[in-house]
Amino acid sequence: MISDNVIGRNIKFYRENSGFSQENVANFLKVKREMISYYETGAREIPLEILDRLSDLFGVDVAEFLEEDEKNVKENLICAFRTDGIAESDLETIAQFKAIVKNYLKVTKLMQTHE
Numbered sequence: 001m002i003s004d005n006v007i008g009r010n011i012k013f014y015r016e017n018s019g020f021s022q023e024n025v026a027n028f029l030k031v032k033r034e035m036i037s038y039y040e041t042g043a044r045e046i047p048l049e050i051l052d053r054l055s056d057l058f059g060v061d062v063a064e065f066l067e068e069d070e071k072n073v074k075e076n077l078i079c080a081f082r083t084d085g086i087a088e089s090d091l092e093t094i095a096q097f098k099a100i101v102k103n104y105l106k107v108t109k110l111m112q113t114h115e
Helices: 004-017 022-029 033-041 048-058 062-066 072-074 090-113
Strands: none
Touching: 004 033, 004 048, 004 062, 004 072, 022 033, 022 090, 048 062, 048 072, 048 090
């Protein structure tokens, strides 16, 4: 069974490599910043709906949060935006864009396996 520590480590990796602070992510999820810290350290179990929202924000499948191999985690980062000077309201747009990219890549991969 995958531990909350693995999930938290992966969330922290994707958050940092996306250039987001814990505060940015907390505001996006409408939770307190402390909850992000708890999730990242594995101190709290992360609800599926939170993982789903994070998957859109980071542009990864929910299953990627369960990946134990750190090399695979690094390879799964779809794209990162420069976050200097973005407004909190921009996070929703970024999440929507990354969800589109994520879904496009899934469809492309499926099409390639059926050729």
